[in-house]
Amino acid sequence: MDVIKRKVAVEELQYGMFVCELDRPWLETPFLFQGFLLETDEQLETLKRYCKYVYVDVMRSNASAAVPRCQDSAELSLSLGPDTAPLTRGPVELSRTWVSERNSRPHRAERRFVYSPLTRLNHPRLGTVTYSDVATVEEEVPAAREHTAGLERLVDEIHVQILAEPAFDVQRVHSAISEMVESIARNPDALLLLNRLKLKDAKAFRQSIYVATLLMAFGRHLGLPKEDLVVLGEGGLFFDIGKVKLPPRVLDTQRLLTPEELKVFKSHVAIGEQLLGGVRDFPSAALAMVSQHHERENGSGYPRGLVGNQISLFGKMAAIVDCYQSLCQGYMGSAPMAPHSALQMLHELAGSAFHPGLVEQFIHCIGVYPVGTLVELQTGEVAIVFAQQRGKSRQPRVLVVLDPHKVPYAKPFVLDLAEGPTTAAGEPYRIVKGLEDGMYGIDARQYF
Known part of the structure; x- marks a missing residue:
C-alpha cells in the first residue's frame, strides 16, 4: 500500500485529516497514541498549542478533507509490503547495541527520528479496548x-x-x-x-x-x-x-x-x-x-x-x-x-x-518518572512517585518525604503535580530530576 504524507501547517488543518506525525516527539505532547483522525475541537486546539505543522496521511484521511498539496520536499511516498514495517530515521543512524551505546551517545541536536506509527505493526487488536482507572x-x-x-x-x-x-x-x-x-x-x-x-x-x-x-x-x-x-x-x-x-x-x-x-x-x-x-x-x-x-x-x-x-x-x-x-x-x-x-x-x-x-x-x-522511584523537586525536597496521571507522564502523584535540607519529614505529605500545587513562593511544584534508588538513605518500602 502506498503511504503519502504531506506537511500541513496547523492553521490549515481540517476535520477528517489523519495526523500521522508531528513536528516534535509524541512524548512531548498529551496525545497517547501516534496517529489519529482529526475529529474534535479539543484535538485541534491541542495541536495548535504544541505544533506549528504536522504530517497528514492522505490515504487515511476522509475524502471530504482537502489535503493541500505540499510545496517542498516534505511529502513522502513509501511503498510498504504487507509484512514489512520499515523504520525511517534521520541522517544519523544508531546501529550499535545498547551496551556500546552507553559509552558513545550522539549529541541530541545531531539526531532526528521520523517516528514510526503503531498502525504499521499490523496487529488487529491494538487499541480495541479502552481502560480507565476505576480504583485509586x-x-x-x-x-x-x-x-x-x-x-x-x-x-x-x-x-x-x-x-x-x-x-x-x-x-x-x-x-x-x-x-x-x-x-x-x-x-x-x-x-x-x-x-x-x-x-x-x-x-x-x-x-x-x-x-x-x-x-x-x-x-x-x-x-x-x-x-x-x-x-x-x-x-x-x-x-x-x-x-x-x-x-x-x-x-x-x-x-x-x-x-x-x-x-x-x-x-x-x-x-x-x-x-x-x-x-x-x-x-x-x-x-x-x-x-x-x-x-x-x-x-x-x-x-x-x-x-x-x-x-x-x-x-x-x-x-x-x-x-x-x-x-x-x-x-x-x-x-x-x-x-x-x-x-x-x-x-x-x-x-x-x-x-x-x-x-x-x-x-x-x-511515566517519565515511574512509580516507586525517587525524584527531587525544584524546592530541593525529595519525593517518592506512587501513582501516574494518565496522559501527564511528567506530573505524577508523589509522597514528599525529605525537606529541602534532606531531613525526613515527621509527616510526609502527598502532592498531585497534575493539579498544579504551588510552593511557598507561589511557583507550581515540578520535578527537576530523577534519583537513584536508595539516595539519602531512603527505603521507599517503609512508606508503603
Missing part, C-alpha cells in the same frame, strides 16, 4: 498485595520443579496471571509499585514478576484485550526461564563476560525454548516472547538476527521491557541506572534497536 492506588494495593503473594509462591514452586523436569501446571499460572490482569485493569500502579519495591531483595526468578507486571501494564496502555494481557504476563514471567540452567558465573551482572561466557549466557534463550516447548498448553505467543526478547529491530539481536516485523508485537514489547529492566539493574559491569535515565537510553535507541512508536508508548505507560 490506595484502594487497589490490598488486592495487588494478595495477588503478588500468591504468584510468588507459585513461581517458587515452579522454579524448584522445572529444575527437575520441564513441566508445570499451566492452568495454575493462567489463573494467577488472570487475577493480576484484573488488578492491572482497575489500576496498574498498585502492582507496579509493590513489585518494584520488592526488587531490592527479590531472588532473580522472582524479579520476573515485576517484568510480567510491566508487560501487562504496557498491554493495557496499548488497548489490548485482557486475554492478550494474560499472554503478555505469562511470557514476561518465563522469558528468562532458561537462566535456571546456567552457571552462576555468567549471571554475575557486576562484571563483563568473556566471549566464551557471553556465548553461554546467550544460550538461555534456546534453553528456555526447550524447557517451555515441552510444557503442555503453554501459549505459542508467550513462547515467541521467550524466543524474541533479545531480538532487535535492525537485526543486531540474537539468537536469529530477526528484523522489523519478523519480530512479533509481543516480542518487540518484551525486548523493550527486558532492556529497561537490565539497564535499571546494571548489566555486564555497568552500574545500575535510575529509571528516568534508563528511559532516556531507551529513547536514544528507538529507531535502531527498538520500534520507536512502542518505545514512546512504553514511556507514556510507566
Whole structure:
C-alpha cells in the first residue's frame, strides 16, 4: 500500500485529516497514541498549542478533507509490503547495541527520528479496548498485595520443579496471571509499585514478576484485550526461564563476560525454548516472547538476527521491557541506572534497536518518572512517585518525604503535580530530576 504524507501547517488543518506525525516527539505532547483522525475541537486546539505543522496521511484521511498539496520536499511516498514495517530515521543512524551505546551517545541536536506509527505493526487488536482507572492506588494495593503473594509462591514452586523436569501446571499460572490482569485493569500502579519495591531483595526468578507486571501494564496502555494481557504476563514471567540452567558465573551482572561466557549466557534463550516447548498448553505467543526478547529491530539481536516485523508485537514489547529492566539493574559491569535515565537510553535507541512508536508508548505507560522511584523537586525536597496521571507522564502523584535540607519529614505529605500545587513562593511544584534508588538513605518500602 502506498503511504503519502504531506506537511500541513496547523492553521490549515481540517476535520477528517489523519495526523500521522508531528513536528516534535509524541512524548512531548498529551496525545497517547501516534496517529489519529482529526475529529474534535479539543484535538485541534491541542495541536495548535504544541505544533506549528504536522504530517497528514492522505490515504487515511476522509475524502471530504482537502489535503493541500505540499510545496517542498516534505511529502513522502513509501511503498510498504504487507509484512514489512520499515523504520525511517534521520541522517544519523544508531546501529550499535545498547551496551556500546552507553559509552558513545550522539549529541541530541545531531539526531532526528521520523517516528514510526503503531498502525504499521499490523496487529488487529491494538487499541480495541479502552481502560480507565476505576480504583485509586490506595484502594487497589490490598488486592495487588494478595495477588503478588500468591504468584510468588507459585513461581517458587515452579522454579524448584522445572529444575527437575520441564513441566508445570499451566492452568495454575493462567489463573494467577488472570487475577493480576484484573488488578492491572482497575489500576496498574498498585502492582507496579509493590513489585518494584520488592526488587531490592527479590531472588532473580522472582524479579520476573515485576517484568510480567510491566508487560501487562504496557498491554493495557496499548488497548489490548485482557486475554492478550494474560499472554503478555505469562511470557514476561518465563522469558528468562532458561537462566535456571546456567552457571552462576555468567549471571554475575557486576562484571563483563568473556566471549566464551557471553556465548553461554546467550544460550538461555534456546534453553528456555526447550524447557517451555515441552510444557503442555503453554501459549505459542508467550513462547515467541521467550524466543524474541533479545531480538532487535535492525537485526543486531540474537539468537536469529530477526528484523522489523519478523519480530512479533509481543516480542518487540518484551525486548523493550527486558532492556529497561537490565539497564535499571546494571548489566555486564555497568552500574545500575535510575529509571528516568534508563528511559532516556531507551529513547536514544528507538529507531535502531527498538520500534520507536512502542518505545514512546512504553514511556507514556510507566511515566517519565515511574512509580516507586525517587525524584527531587525544584524546592530541593525529595519525593517518592506512587501513582501516574494518565496522559501527564511528567506530573505524577508523589509522597514528599525529605525537606529541602534532606531531613525526613515527621509527616510526609502527598502532592498531585497534575493539579498544579504551588510552593511557598507561589511557583507550581515540578520535578527537576530523577534519583537513584536508595539516595539519602531512603527505603521507599517503609512508606508503603
